[in-house]
Amino acid sequence: MYRETAIVNESEVTGDLVINMGPQHPATHGVLHLVVHINGETIRKVEPHLGYIHRSIEKMSESLSYRQFIYVTSRMDYLSSHINNHACAMCVEKGLQVEVPPRAQYIRVIMDELTRIASHTLWWGAMAMDVGALTPFFLAFREREMINDIMEETCGARLTMNYMVPGGVMYDLHPLFQQRVKEFIKHFRSKIDEYDELVTGNIIFQNRMKGVGILTKEDAVSYGCSGPTARGSGVSCDIRKLYPYEVYDKVQFDEPLETAGDSFARYLVRLQELRQSMSILEQLIDDIPEGDIQAKTKAVLKLPKGEFYTRAETARGELGVYIVSEGGTTPYRIKYRSPGFSNLSALDHMARGGKIGDLVAMMGTLDLVIPDIDR
Amino acid sequence: MQTLTNRSKPVNRKPMTWLEKLYVWNIAKGMAVTFIHIFKRKATISYPEQKRSFSKVFRGLHILNRDEEGRERCTACGLCAVACPAEAITMEAAERQKGEEHLYREEKYAAKYEINMLRCIFCGLCEEACPKDAIYLSQTFAPANYGRAGFIYGKENLLIPNPKEDPEGFNKARGERVMS
Numbered sequence: 001m002y003r004e005t006a007i008v009n010e011s012e013v014t015g016d017l018v019i020n021m022g023p024q025h026p027a028t029h030g031v032l033h034l035v036v037h038i039n040g041e042t043i044r045k046v047e048p049h050l051g052y053i054h055r056s057i058e059k060m061s062e063s064l065s066y067r068q069f070i071y072v073t074s075r076m077d078y079l080s081s082h083i084n085n086h087a088c089a090m091c092v093e094k095g096l097q098v099e100v101p102p103r104a105q106y107i108r109v110i111m112d113e114l115t116r117i118a119s120h121t122l123w124w125g126a127m128a129m130d131v132g133a134l135t136p137f138f139l140a141f142r143e144r145e146m147i148n149d150i151m152e153e154t155c156g157a158r159l160t161m162n163y164m165v166p167g168g169v170m171y172d173l174h175p176l177f178q179q180r181v182k183e184f185i186k187h188f189r190s191k192i193d194e195y196d197e198l199v200t201g202n203i204i205f206q207n208r209m210k211g212v213g214i215l216t217k218e219d220a221v222s223y224g225c226s227g228p229t230a231r232g233s234g235v236s237c238d239i240r241k242l243y244p245y246e247v248y249d250k251v252q253f254d255e256p257l258e259t260a261g262d263s264f265a266r267y268l269v270r271l272q273e274l275r276q277s278m279s280i281l282e283q284l285i286d287d288i289p290e291g292d293i294q295a296k297t298k299a300v301l302k303l304p305k306g307e308f309y310t311r312a313e314t315a316r317g318e319l320g321v322y323i324v325s326e327g328g329t330t331p332y333r334i335k336y337r338s339p340g341f342s343n344l345s346a347l348d349h350m351a352r353g354g355k356i357g358d359l360v361a362m363m364g365t366l367d368l369v370i371p372d373i374d375r
Numbered sequence: 376m377q378t379l380t381n382r383s384k385p386v387n388r389k390p391m392t393w394l395e396k397l398y399v400w401n402i403a404k405g406m407a408v409t410f411i412h413i414f415k416r417k418a419t420i421s422y423p424e425q426k427r428s429f430s431k432v433f434r435g436l437h438i439l440n441r442d443e444e445g446r447e448r449c450t451a452c453g454l455c456a457v458a459c460p461a462e463a464i465t466m467e468a469a470e471r472q473k474g475e476e477h478l479y480r481e482e483k484y485a486a487k488y489e490i491n492m493l494r495c496i497f498c499g500l501c502e503e504a505c506p507k508d509a510i511y512l513s514q515t516f517a518p519a520n521y522g523r524a525g526f527i528y529g530k531e532n533l534l535i536p537n538p539k540e541d542p543e544g545f546n547k548a549r550g551e552r553v554m555s
Contacts, residue, residue: 068460071498135409142418156432156512162498170499171432198408203391203401 030370061334066301074160077372079119080314085164087312091321092166095303101292104168118147119315127364168294209264213350213362224342227317232266234259239313266365340372434512445537448509451485455501463494492526
C-alpha cells in the first residue's frame with residue numbers, strides 16, 4: 001500500500017506534523033518506513049509502509065520443488081532461519097506422512113533453540129543500542145559469534161544454514177558439537193548475568209522502558225500478536241507448549257509470562273526465554289539418540305492433493321506454513337503467516353498517545369525483522 | 376481471552392527514590408562492566424592479516440572437480456542446474472572429440488559452465504545432486520568485485536587446478552572436504 005508522501009508536511013485535516021521515519025533509519029533495523037503523525041511530541045498515528053524489501057517469496061515458492069522452497073525461507077526471518085526451515089520441512093513431512101527419525105528430531109530442536117538464543121541475543125544488543133547504550137551491542141555479538149561457529153561446524157553456514165531437509169537434517173553432527181554447546185551454555189550463563197547487571201537492572205534503562213507502549217491482553221489477542229510480544233501482555237501462546245512438535249513434549253520448560261504489557265515486560269520475557277532455551281538445550285544435549293539423520297524419501301517429492309498447515313514457534317512468534325497442493329511436484333499455493341507482520345500491526349495502537357522519543361523503545365521490543373514482514 | 380496458564384507474575388512498578396533518580400550509581404555500575412572488558416581477552420581477530428579457517432562442511436565458492444588424472448569430471452547432465460533453487464547455474468554440453476580423452480573423463484562434457492554468484496544462495500543442493508562428484512562447495516569466500524559481470528564465474532574460475540601439473544594448488548583448492 002505505497003502512497004506518495006512528502007518528506008515533511010502537515011496533515012491538511014488535523015494540522016498534525018507528518019514525519020517519515022525510515023526507510024533508511026538505524027532504529028528500524030532494515031527498510032521499514034513509518035509515517036508518524038505528531039502533535040508536538042505526542043504521537044497521533046503511526047502508519048507502517050511496507051514493500052521495500054518484498055521479494056515475493058510466496059510466489060517464488062510456487063515454482064520451486066518441495067526440496068528447494070525450504071531454502072528460500074531462510075531469507076524471510078534471517079535471524080531464525082533454522083526455525084523457518086523447520087516449519088516448512090514439517091509441513092512437507094506432514095503431506096508426505098514421513099516419520100522423522102528420533103536423532104533428527106533431537107538435532108532439529110537443539111538447532112532451533114540455539115537459533116532462538118542467537119536471535120534473542122542479537123535483539124538484546126540491538127534494542128539496547130536503539131535506546132542509547134552502545135556496549136551491549138558488542139557484548140551480544142560476541143556471544144552470538146560462538147553460536148555462529150557451532151552452526152558453521154555442523155551446518156556449513158553461519159546465518160542461512162539450510163540444514164533442514166524434508167525427512168530430517170542434511171549432515172550429521174560435528175564430533176565436537178555436544179562439547180561446544182556445553183561450553184557455550186557454561187559461558188553464556190555467566191554472560192547473561194552480566195546482561196542483567198548492565199542493562200536490566202539499570203534504572204536509566206528501566207525508566208525508558210517501563211510504562212511505554214502498553215499493549216493490553218485483549219489488544220494483543222485482537223491484533224494477532226504472538227511470541228514474546230503477546231507473552232509480555234500475559235497471553236499464553238507458546239506453540240512449543242500448546243501444540244508440541246518434534247521432541248518439545250519430552251522436555252521441561254516454562255513459558256515466561258508478564259502481565260504489564262509494556263516494553264519492559266516484553267524485554268523481561270525475552271531474557272527469561274534465553275534462560276529457558278538454555279535449560280532445554282541442557283536437557284537434550286546429553287541424550288541425542290543414535291540412528292539415522294534422514295528418513296528415506298523419494299528423489300522427487302510429490303505431495304498428495306490437499307491442504308497442509310503447520311506452525312512453529314520462531315524467536316518472534318508463531319510462524320504458520322500453509323501449503324495447498326494439487327498433487328504435483330511444486331506447491332499450488334504457499335502462504336506464510338509471519339509473526340513480525342502481526343506484531344507490527346499493533347505498533348500503531350501502542351504508539352498512539354505516546355511520545356515520539358519512545359517510539360524506538362516500543363519498536364525495539366517488538367523485535368521486528370523487516371524481511372519477515374515483507375517476505 | 377483468558378490466559379491458558381496462571382504462571383504470569385506481577386511486575387514491580389514502584390516509583391524511584393530520590394537517590395535512584397540521580398543515576399550516578401547506575402552509570403558507574405554500567406561503566407564498570409564496560410571497562411572490565413578492556414582487560415579481558417580480545418574477542419576479535421585482525422582480518423585480513425589473520426584469517427580463521429572454516430569448518431569442513433562450510434559451503435563457500437563452487438569448484439569443478441577433476442579426477443586423479445586431471446580429467447574434468449563434469450558430464451553436463453544438468454542435474455545441478457535443475458536442483459538449484461536460485462537458478463544460478465547454466466551450462467552448454469559438447470561431445471568429446473578423438474584425442475581429447477586426457478581432458479574429459481566421459482564422452483560428454485561441459486563446454487560452457489557458468490554460475491552466477493550473485494544469484495547463488497550457497498545451499499549445497501548442486502553438490503548433493505551431482506552423480507559424478509564434479510561440483511562441490513569449497514571453503515573459500517566469494518571475493519569482492521567491481522561489476523556484476525565479474526560475479527558470473529565461468530569454467531576458468533571454477534575449475535580446480537590440474538593435480539598432475541599443480542598438485543599443490545589442487546590440494547589447496549580441495550581443502551579438507553571429504554570427497555567420495
